Amino acid sequence: xxxxxxxxxxxxxxxYDVQEVRTSADEGxxxxxxxxxxxxxxxxxxxxxxARWANRRNPLDYSGVWRFRELLPFAPDSQIVTIGEGQTVxxxxxxxxxxxxxxxxxxxxxxxxxxxSGSFKDNGMTAASTxxxxxxAKIAACASTGxxxxxxxxxxxxxxxxxxxxxxxxxxxxxxxxxxxxxxxxLTVQIEGDFDDALARVREVCPEVGIYxxxxxxxxxxxxxxxxxxxVLEGLDWQPPDWIVVPGGNLGNSSAFGKAFAELKQxxxxxxxxxxxxxxxDGANTLYQLYDRQGLRWNGGKPDIAAIDRFYHVMDxxxxxxxxxxSAIQINRPVSLLKCLRALETCDGVVREVSDQAILxxxxxxxxxxxGCEPASGASVAGAKLLREQGIIAPSDRVVCIxxxxxxxxxxxxxxxxxxxxxxxxxxLAAHGVMKVQFGNRPVPVAxxxxxxxxxxxxxxx
Numbered sequence: 406x407x408x409x410x411x412x413x414x415x416x417x418x419x420x421y422d423v424q425e426v427r428t429s430a431d432e433g434x435x436x437x438x439x440x441x442x443x444x445x446x447x448x449x450x451x452x453x454x455x456a457r458w459a460n461r462r463n464p465l466d467y468s469g470v471w472r473f474r475e476l477l478p479f480a481p482d483s484q485i486v487t488i489g490e491g492q493t494v495x496x497x498x499x500x501x502x503x504x505x506x507x508x509x510x511x512x513x514x515x516x517x518x519x520x521x522s523g524s525f526k527d528n529g530m531t532a533a534s535t536x537x538x539x540x541x542a543k544i545a546a547c548a549s550t551g552x553x554x555x556x557x558x559x560x561x562x563x564x565x566x567x568x569x570x571x572x573x574x575x576x577x578x579x580x581x582x583x584x585x586x587x588x589x590x591x592l593t594v595q596i597e598g599d600f601d602d603a604l605a606r607v608r609e610v611c612p613e614v615g616i617y618x619x620x621x622x623x624x625x626x627x628x629x630x631x632x633x634x635x636x637v638l639e640g641l642d643w644q645p646p647d648w649i650v651v652p653g654g655n656l657g658n659s660s661a662f663g664k665a666f667a668e669l670k671q672x673x674x675x676x677x678x679x680x681x682x683x684x685x686x687d688g689a690n691t692l693y694q695l696y697d698r699q700g701l702r703w704n705g706g707k708p709d710i711a712a713i714d715r716f717y718h719v720m721d722x723x724x725x726x727x728x729x730x731x732s733a734i735q736i737n738r739p740v741s742l743l744k745c746l747r748a749l750e751t752c753d754g755v756v757r758e759v760s761d762q763a764i765l766x767x768x769x770x771x772x773x774x775x776x777g778c779e780p781a782s783g784a785s786v787a788g789a790k791l792l793r794e795q796g797i798i799a800p801s802d803r804v805v806c807i808x809x810x811x812x813x814x815x816x817x818x819x820x821x822x823x824x825x826x827x828x829x830x831x832x833x834l835a836a837h838g839v840m841k842v843q844f845g846n847r848p849v850p851v852a853x854x855x856x857x858x859x860x861x862x863x864x865x866x867x
Contacts, residue, residue: 495640551582663748684788777812
């Protein structure tokens with residue numbers, strides 16, 4: 406045995422076999438996958454992984470997750486489920502860097518929209534699907550704001566190993582994402598409530614019915630999501646950046662990134678850990694409120710759980726619901742909150758909130774630079790801009806912003822932003838405080854007349 410599952414709090418000694426199907430310890434609380442590294446063959450240098458590019462006909466070496474399998478060694482090669490995930494790109498973007506306030510060569514975009522289902526979720530779902538196969542699961546389920554359901558559904562339909570059930574909230578899922586779950590054959594259960602309600606119900610019913618749960622309470626999901634950081638390092642010639650900036654929703658990514666860097670440092674594969682910035686939408690800002698406003702910290706494994714409980718009690722009493730156009734991060738009760746607190750401590754992190762106006766402006770700027778992304782992705786660039794304005798990020802720093810999903814995940818937000826007429830705003834956008842369109846690219850109406858079309862094009866050409 407080289408891997409096991411254990412409670413995330415260091416003073417709780419719960420430990421379980423890697424083959425057990427669990428989402429929490431007996432005492433309650435999340436689990437994580439832990440490794441006995443002295444029993445695993447670990448590369449002496451991260452550069453050793455480059456050799457796998459010459460063996461791309463091997464599906465495991467082709468995968469941008471499993472070519473790093475020595476760093477998530479919980480599964481035998483014969484059990485791994487892969488559909489070619491992780492073929493993503495780290496792109497230097499000086500134009501976006503100028504918008505953020507960085508020097509040339511300072512800003513990079515890690516575009517996870519190139520995954521098979523169009524979002525970063527595939528990095529984690531290949532690992533969860535692998536564990537599902539290891540334990541012989543026949544049905545897998547998740548609650549979702551959209552991307553998780555699309556990812557789980559594509560792994561279920563492509564592998565043929567298990568059937569898929571997805572729980573979504575009423576009216577709280579972008580059609581671009583819902584269409585994927587429907588198209589890939591998942592049973593889609595739409596309940597009254599939001600994502601937090603859907604997650605609570607799926608966590609209750611899965612143990613009762615014997616269904617394998619694939620939300621980020623599943624510790625194997627986060628093992629796959631670690632590899633986003635391995636590919637970032639690969640794109641930077643294995644040199645850590647100064648900053649990783651990531652949208653904050655359920656906080657699985659930030660948690661996975663912290664774990665990745667802690668392990669790499671422990672193994673001597675990097676000499677320093679980059680700083681982490683987690684960016685909430687201001688309409689779904691639980692982490693920001695607890696971390697930045699109330700001073701909640703990991704505190705060496707002794708976080709103030711009572712403070713979290715009090716916050717949720719008040720939130721429930723006031724019937725506050727998450728409300729943001731960035732549907733992928735429209736979450737009030739982030740499951741990986743404690744793991745994220747640990748990641749923030751590991752990475753000397755910061756937390757900020759940004760408005761939907763700032764998110765959509767940043768999203769439009771990213772699109773104009775060549776990478777169409779979902780609204781949640783815009784939070785990372787908007788957050789980097791805010792941190793630069795506050796002097797937290799220096800103009801000479803090297804910053805990586807994570808773009809979590811493809812533009813076509815939520816085309817309504819994109820079209821609404823760019824189609825606004827001068828002096829008027831789409832009512833849906835206005836309801837979320839988006840009162841101006843800074844980088845709009847509205848279609849230009851023209852008569853069905855050749856002369857008028859030529860006149861328009863001549864004006865465009867200058």
